Amino acid sequence: MTVRPPQNLSSLSPNAAVDVLAAEIRMEKAISLERTGExxxxxxxxxxxxxxxxPERPRLLAETAEAVWGYFIQRELMGQSSHGAVIRDLAIPREVLVRLGVRRMP
Structure with a gap:
C-alpha cells in the first residue's frame, strides 16, 4: 500500500510534508491534553x-476519578509522567487518587 500526501502538500518535499503532519499531530495532542485537563x-x-x-457524592467521586485518570493517561502519552504538581495544583483529593483506573459496573 502506498501513502501519498494530500494534494495541497504535493508541492512540498517529502520531508516538509512529514514535518507539517508532525506539527498537526502535536497540535491535536496539545488540544486533547488541554481538554482533558479542563x-x-x-x-x-x-x-x-x-x-x-x-447523596450525589459517590457518583461524582467515580466521575471525577475517571476524568482525572483520563487526564493522567493523556499526560503520559505526551511524555509527562510525573503528576505530583498536577495533584497539588488541582487539589485532587486522596479519595479520588485511590480510585484511578477503577471501572464502574454499568
Missing part, C-alpha cells in the same frame, strides 16, 4: 465543593 479540573472543583454527606 474536564479533570472542573470535576475536582465540583467534588471539592460538595458536602461529604451529599
Amino acid at each position: 474536564a479533570a479540573a472542573k470535576a475536582v472543583a465540583i467534588l471539592n465543593a460538595l458536602p461529604l454527606d451529599d
Whole structure:
C-alpha cells in the first residue's frame, strides 16, 4: 500500500510534508491534553465543593476519578509522567487518587 500526501502538500518535499503532519499531530495532542485537563479540573472543583454527606457524592467521586485518570493517561502519552504538581495544583483529593483506573459496573 502506498501513502501519498494530500494534494495541497504535493508541492512540498517529502520531508516538509512529514514535518507539517508532525506539527498537526502535536497540535491535536496539545488540544486533547488541554481538554482533558479542563474536564479533570472542573470535576475536582465540583467534588471539592460538595458536602461529604451529599447523596450525589459517590457518583461524582467515580466521575471525577475517571476524568482525572483520563487526564493522567493523556499526560503520559505526551511524555509527562510525573503528576505530583498536577495533584497539588488541582487539589485532587486522596479519595479520588485511590480510585484511578477503577471501572464502574454499568
